[in-house]
Amino acid sequence: MSRARLLEDKPLTELSRDDIIEFSRRRKEPEWVLRRRLEAFEYLRSTPPDPKVDPLIEKVTYKVFIESLENPVLPTEEAIKAAERLGVKPEELEVLASGFSIDVDNVVVKAVLKYLEKKGVIFTSMDEAVKRYPVVKEYAFRGLHPQLNRKTAYHVMLWAGGPFIYVPKGVKIPQPLQGVFIIGREGLGQTEHTLIVLEEGAELHWIEGCTTPIALRYAVHLGGLEAFVKNNAKLYVASINNWLGEVHHMPVKRVIVEGDNAYAELTAIAFYSTTSNTAPRIDLRGRKSRGVIQNIALYRDKQRIYSAPLIRYEAPQTSAQILNRTVVRDEAVEEFHGMLYAARGAKGATGFMSCNTLVIGDKAKSITVPAIGTEEKDAELSHEASVGRISYEKLYYLALMGFDEDEATWLIVNGFFEPVINKLPIDVQIEVKKILELALLGH
Amino acid sequence: MTFEVQKVKVYTSDGKEVVKGVSLSLVKPGIYTIMGPNGAGKSSLVNAIMGHQSYRLEGRILLGGEDITKLPTHEKARKGITLATQMPLEIEGVRVAELLSRIIKRFQGVDKTDEALRIARELLSLVGLSDSIMSRYFMVGMSGGERKRLELARVLAQRPRVALLDEPDSGVDVESMPLVAKAIEKLREDGAIVVLITHQPRLFKHLEPDHVYVMYDGRIVAEGGLDLVQLIEDKGYTWIAHRNGER
Ligand SMILES: Nc1ncnc2c1ncn2[C@@H]1O[C@H](COP(=O)(O)OP(=O)(O)OP(=O)(O)O)[C@@H](O)[C@H]1O
Ligand SMILES: [Mg+2]
Numbered sequence: 001m002s003r004a005r006l007l008e009d010k011p012l013t014e015l016s017r018d019d020i021i022e023f024s025r026r027r028k029e030p031e032w033v034l035r036r037r038l039e040a041f042e043y044l045r046s047t048p049p050d051p052k053v054d055p056l057i058e059k060v061t062y063k064v065f066i067e068s069l070e071n072p073v074l075p076t077e078e079a080i081k082a083a084e085r086l087g088v089k090p091e092e093l094e095v096l097a098s099g100f101s102i103d104v105d106n107v108v109v110k111a112v113l114k115y116l117e118k119k120g121v122i123f124t125s126m127d128e129a130v131k132r133y134p135v136v137k138e139y140a141f142r143g144l145h146p147q148l149n150r151k152t153a154y155h156v157m158l159w160a161g162g163p164f165i166y167v168p169k170g171v172k173i174p175q176p177l178q179g180v181f182i183i184g185r186e187g188l189g190q191t192e193h194t195l196i197v198l199e200e201g202a203e204l205h206w207i208e209g210c211t212t213p214i215a216l217r218y219a220v221h222l223g224g225l226e227a228f229v230k231n232n233a234k235l236y237v238a239s240i241n242n243w244l245g246e247v248h249h250m251p252v253k254r255v256i257v258e259g260d261n262a263y264a265e266l267t268a269i270a271f272y273s274t275t276s277n278t279a280p281r282i283d284l285r286g287r288k289s290r291g292v293i294q295n296i297a298l299y300r301d302k303q304r305i306y307s308a309p310l311i312r313y314e315a316p317q318t319s320a321q322i323l324n325r326t327v328v329r330d331e332a333v334e335e336f337h338g339m340l341y342a343a344r345g346a347k348g349a350t351g352f353m354s355c356n357t358l359v360i361g362d363k364a365k366s367i368t369v370p371a372i373g374t375e376e377k378d379a380e381l382s383h384e385a386s387v388g389r390i391s392y393e394k395l396y397y398l399a400l401m402g403f404d405e406d407e408a409t410w411l412i413v414n415g416f417f418e419p420v421i422n423k424l425p426i427d428v429q430i431e432v433k434k435i436l437e438l439a440l441l442g443h
Numbered sequence: 444m445t446f447e448v449q450k451v452k453v454y455t456s457d458g459k460e461v462v463k464g465v466s467l468s469l470v471k472p473g474i475y476t477i478m479g480p481n482g483a484g485k486s487s488l489v490n491a492i493m494g495h496q497s498y499r500l501e502g503r504i505l506l507g508g509e510d511i512t513k514l515p516t517h518e519k520a521r522k523g524i525t526l527a528t529q530m531p532l533e534i535e536g537v538r539v540a541e542l543l544s545r546i547i548k549r550f551q552g553v554d555k556t557d558e559a560l561r562i563a564r565e566l567l568s569l570v571g572l573s574d575s576i577m578s579r580y581f582m583v584g585m586s587g588g589e590r591k592r593l594e595l596a597r598v599l600a601q602r603p604r605v606a607l608l609d610e611p612d613s614g615v616d617v618e619s620m621p622l623v624a625k626a627i628e629k630l631r632e633d634g635a636i637v638v639l640i641t642h643q644p645r646l647f648k649h650l651e652p653d654h655v656y657v658m659y660d661g662r663i664v665a666e667g668g669l670d671l672v673q674l675i676e677d678k679g680y681t682w683i684a685h686r687n688g689e690r
Contacts, residue, residue, distance in 0.1 A: 402521050
């Protein structure tokens with residue numbers, strides 16, 4: 001093992017400055033993108049490893065990473081099958097972002113995209129966008145900037161692919177746009193970057209699904225999403241993930257609500273990953289702007305979950321909600337550290353955090369630590385938390401109706417999610433119900 | 444179809460004997476009423492029959508000659524015996540329409556959701572509940588009387604061969620009483636053996652039981668026809684229990 005390693009055979013955590021330059025060159029990126037990557041590189045070099053992040057990324061080698069990026073991956077058929085595991089019908093799929101490519105070959109979808117294009121909407125791959133649209137440079141890596149934390153730095157240093165969505169002033173897109181990110185190979189650290197910009201009064205529903213067509217031996221998902229929301233604009237993002245095999249889910253997400261009266265909603269629907277480490281964040285910078293982060297999840301087997309959503313208020317009369325509604329079963333362990341923080345200037349901020357967990361079995365565990373912080377005296381932030389169990393009485397009652405324990409549990413879990421699910425777009429509702437059925441009943 | 448309860452004793456988890464040897468041999472469809480004072484052991488008996496984990500049951504339960512004593516509750520239900528509970532529970536987030544249509548699909552062999560929903564609406568109207576209840580969460584926030592009637596509709600949806608009804612009439616208002624009676628009557632018409640636990644003789648204005656049992660302190664102490672109900676009204680349970688030398 002003392003022999004010098006091949007250049008390409010090193011872990012992603014051991015990349016050199018030259019490796020990053022080479023990576024960027026291969027991708028024919030503009031100089032400013034490389035600069036951001038190098039800033040991330042410098043940040044990583046100057047800060048200590050994060051035990052929740054570095055050991056997972058270390059297991060992916062540069063060679064594997066590059067190969068999977070440059071040979072985009074999936075014959076469409078497999079990709080579509082994978083999408084169906086998320087409950088997405090092929091005809092509803094606008095974007096299939098695997099590695100570098102965005103493939104669209106559905107006629108209906110093409111028509112929709114044409115229509116949007118006419119209205120000035122830009123919907124293209126980030127790889128293309130950084131080269132073609134100057135507007136990208138104004139926003140990209142400003143929310144997810146290289147010095148935010150190590151996870152984000154790794155993402156910025158290694159990002160590839162993902163969509164860029166720009167919605168011009170006053171354009172409201174009625175139908176949700178959908179994208180599916182697929183990890184198709186062992187070891188690939190999927191690192192797609194999604195950038196969304198909503199100009200004044202614009203409206204967008206973005207639904208993204210993450211999955212894989214085969215059970216993977218090892219993979220890391222290090223995707224990123226950043227969004228900017230201007231005056232009176234409304235952004236709804238729903239992210240559904242359902243992985244197979246050993247996949248470590250650690251996306252980075254940040255929405256900056258810059259505009260007055262603007263709104264952003266981040267919904268995560270999580271079904272399976274070996275570990276999950278998420279810290280979605282919304283910054284409320286516009287007067288009277290509002291933000292919601294909600295998480296619906298079913299954790300099972302030996303899943304280890306760490307989630308730390310943050311909403312930061314920076315403007316007067318802003319309001320926000322964090323909702324965490326999870327089911328923990330088998331030997332899964334969930335740790336939740338939500339935070340509402342009213343910074344100086346957030347006069348009259350209001351907010352509410354609610355965490356409800358349903359624990360099934362004796363070995364599952366949920367640790368909930370909601371936190372509130374404020375620098376403004378008149379901010380009104382509160383939280384509540386509950387942990388419930390499925391009572392024998394309920395199982396017995398449902399058994400009188402002929403439901404066995406699995407079926408009864410499934411019904412109760414469905415019902416537990418229902419108040420959150422029924423507010424989501426109908427497409428997402430249907431998808432989620434299908435996945436739940438698959439997860440709890442095995443069909 | 445026959446339903447036999449043979450020498451059943453029921454013990455609570457702390458070892459108390461609450462049913463002290465009950466035998467019933469019900470061999471044809473009909474309404475078999477059990478009346479008795481609070482604490483007599485009526486609910487314990489029917490819940491123990493269904494396999495509730497709080498009770499230990501001695502003796503045997505035969506359904507159509509088959510020994511079902513040890514089957515898990517859901518399998519008993521699937522064999523055609525169910526219980527309308529004294530206190531139906533709320534199933535949060537699950538709509539009446541969804542639950543009933545799932546039950547109807549399983550027990551009535553219906554494939555199509557539309558058809559199942561149509562049947563569900565019919566059952567609800569039979570017990571005097573309006574269509575609008577379909578979109579509500581099961582039992583959540585419903586009044587006592589609504590719960591009782593929904594519970595009966597649920598039992599009807601299962602087309603049971605044996606229906607154990609634990610006070611389906613309690614908390615039901617005067618005007619709804621005939622509807623409850625009609626629903627019970629429908630079970631009998633469909634060929635079910637109905638075991639009806641009730642405290643209310645006025646139910647029998649709308650419904651004639653085939654047989655009446657009096658349960659007292661864990662035992663059946665008297666049986667007969669409607670005249671026995673009159674005797675209960677006139678003399679009370681204790682008198683009846685003691686006239687045959689009980690205690
Ligand atoms: N799970 C239990 N644990 C302890 N005691 C119990 C349990 N279930 C019933 N009992 C006791 O057994 C006795 C019979 O109760 P049961 O509920 O069967 O009476 P009942 O005839 O249905 O009365 P009511 O007419 O009031 O409904 C009561 O004294 C009750 O307190
Ligand atoms: Mg009772």
